[in-house]
Amino acid sequence: MAEARAGRVAIVGRPNVGKSTLLNAVLGQKLAITTPRPGTTRSCLLGVYYREEPPTQIAFIDTPGLERPRSVLGRVLAEEAQGSLEDADVVLFLVDATRGDPIAREDEEVLSRIRLVDKPVVLALNKVDRVKDKTELLPKLAAWHERHALDALVPLSALRGDNVEALFGELRARLPEGELYPPDFLTDRPERFFAAERVREAIIGHTREEVPHAVAVTIEEFADEPGLTRIAATIHVDRTSHKGILIGAGGERLKAIGTAARLEIEELLERKVFLKLWVKVDEDWTRDAERVRRLTRGGD
Ligand SMILES: Nc1nc2c(ncn2[C@@H]2O[C@H](COP(=O)(O)OP(=O)(O)O)[C@@H](O)[C@H]2O)c(=O)[nH]1
Ligand SMILES: [Mg+2]
Known part of the structure; x- marks a missing residue:
């Protein structure tokens, strides 16, 4: 029988290449929110994939775009993504197959940042369906x-x-022996984080x-009551004009x-x-590193 292997794999790449989509695909469920817009993912997100045969546990870390x-x-988002590299056993470097002729300069910039840490790099050329x-x-x-000099290339x-499946093989081959988490462990984030993310996705x-x-979303109340969960969330906007846009005529959009x-x-x-939503103007929060850090942590 094959030995048990386990390790951390950081999914890194430019915004919008499909990092969060890949995390959800490997887990077979929607953990991360994904949208057609760059800049959707705001913090590193752990999703642990487990399979018995051969015994493998891959702790994927979805990251904000690195550019x-x-x-x-x-x-702040790039710093967050960069930080994930330090803890990784393997870096999964994602690029968009429809971009670059043959290689996009921005992707090479991302690779140069990945090279700041000395880790195996598996390149995945994503969106080959297009x-x-x-x-x-x-x-x-x-x-x-x-x-x-990449360690492996997978379209x-x-x-x-x-x-x-081919990607699993390449990743597994580069992971250390052992186990990291109990077999049914999925993520370290609480439900309220995922609730906040779903609100942001809807926005x-x-x-x-x-x-x-x-826009940032924080959870003010998350209470399990008989038959329902009561959630109150604040939507932070950095300009008064955005508040009007979010609420819409007669409150229709909100x-x-x-x-x-x-x-x-x-x-x-x-x-x-x-679900109760409030819109709050948090003037220029996107320009203030301290508030950006606090508000992009998600619902915790
Ligand atoms: N056609 C196609 N679209 C994809 C693929 N992977 C991701 N996308 C789309 O690319 C967009 C960005 O995906 P997302 O996972 O949010 O990218 P991220 O910013 O790298 O996390 C979304 O509209 C996805 O549906 C793929 O394999 N094929
Ligand atoms: Mg993402």
């Missing part, structure tokens, strides 16, 4: 292989789950342009956000939820 920061918020002519992948893989589709889905980036978030949280908790 050259253009704002205080971006800098590449019609698969022969186009070959020069990309060859270029990455020739220019950067895959996180959205469809294609080739995720991103119902707003445009700069509003989603300037109502739609609340309904969408409540349905998601009910599915997550598998019980009825009463």
